[in-house]
Amino acid sequence: MDAADLRELFTSEALRLLDTLPESDSPADAVALVSALRKEGHSAARVAAVLTQYRLRRKARAKFGPFADRMLFTEAGLEQASRLRVAAQHAGRFARAGLTRVADLGCGVGGDALALSSLDLAVTAVERDSVTAAVAGYNLAPFPNASVVNADIADIDLADVDALWLDPARRSGARKFSRPDDWSPSLEVALDLSRRLPTGIKLAPAMDRGLIPDGHEAQWVSDGGDVVEVVLWSGALARDGIRRAALVLAGDGSAHELTAAADSADEKMGSLGEYLYEPDGAVIRARLIGDLARSLDARPVHPTIAYLSSDHLMPTPFAAAFRVRETWPLKKAVIARGLAERGIGTVEIKKRGVDIDPAEFRKALKPKGDASATLILTRVGAERVALLVDRV
The missing domain is CATH 3.40.50.150 (Vaccinia Virus protein VP39)
Incomplete structure (x- = not known):
């Protein structure tokens, strides 16, 4: 928004108009709205300034909730x-x-x-x-x-x-x-x-x-x-x-x-247990994975990948937890057969430590069936694996 847009917006007529626009997410409705406002006699500059704020307010609800409906914004702001x-x-x-x-x-x-x-x-x-x-x-x-x-x-x-x-x-x-x-x-x-x-x-x-x-x-x-x-x-x-x-x-x-008080020391790598934890990104960035592992009585399954595993479940707000159903080698044919045998047609794919495009990988698996599950592509020790898991 530049100074000219601001002058158009900072009038009682424009602000009142902004507050009375109908709710809509349809591009077709937006086109119709522009036409309707122009027919009502509003200038092209005013319509553009008001509709820009209308769009930004709707986008801003993700950050500001209902407060966004009484605020003004710039794109960068x-x-x-x-x-x-x-x-x-x-x-x-x-x-x-x-x-x-x-x-x-x-x-x-x-x-x-x-x-x-x-x-x-x-x-x-x-x-x-x-x-x-x-x-x-x-x-x-x-x-x-x-x-x-x-x-x-x-x-x-x-x-x-x-x-x-x-x-x-x-x-x-x-x-x-x-x-x-x-x-x-x-x-x-x-x-x-x-x-x-x-x-x-x-x-x-x-x-x-x-x-x-x-x-x-x-x-x-x-x-x-x-x-x-x-x-x-x-x-x-x-x-x-x-x-x-x-x-x-x-x-x-x-x-x-x-x-x-400082970055936490890492826990020693261990074997894959019945449960897998995916630490929250803030924990990973803060380098507190070791402290989290000790609080969960868990261990990393690879020295450089932020997955932790344990033989028992301990709920925590600092990590997502999964129960491991199957461990397969990271081979498309093996994974596709395993999914087909279980009637799994909806697959959430997560990956760490492997160079794979989840969308392309899912397409290659051609999953079919009414069941759903999560597939984690990663490394456990020296092995590249696919873990069939359920969110806990």
């Missing part, structure tokens, strides 16, 4: 915004640390600032892009304890705040989003700020772990099975004795955390 329940976890940490005046540096459309403001923290939301800052101002308007400043981070006086939140943006042309120069502000600038004030820095979960300072707590977060971020916490926001953490937000709304 929505893509980078924290999911609302993840932002709530960020805000809760500031509140628990007793920090009350937070500067959100690079606030985007204001998702994290919204969560901070909802806990009655005083928030100064700073955004360099003028259009995005205006959108953030609209989203934060219901909160008198929040203000939006259109400025560069370097120009902000931090004397009146006691903590910082940074969500660095992707630099133009950056691809990996895991190196120091992929972010704006740079990781060096963000870390310098974090040594001055208690700070949370949201980064891509695949960032180079060698860039994590020794004095910061690194917390990987997964939401509904997706690893969405790693946050570096400093000062009063970093917990004593914790330098690695995996926060798992489950589908039922519960939150669970595995923490340690």
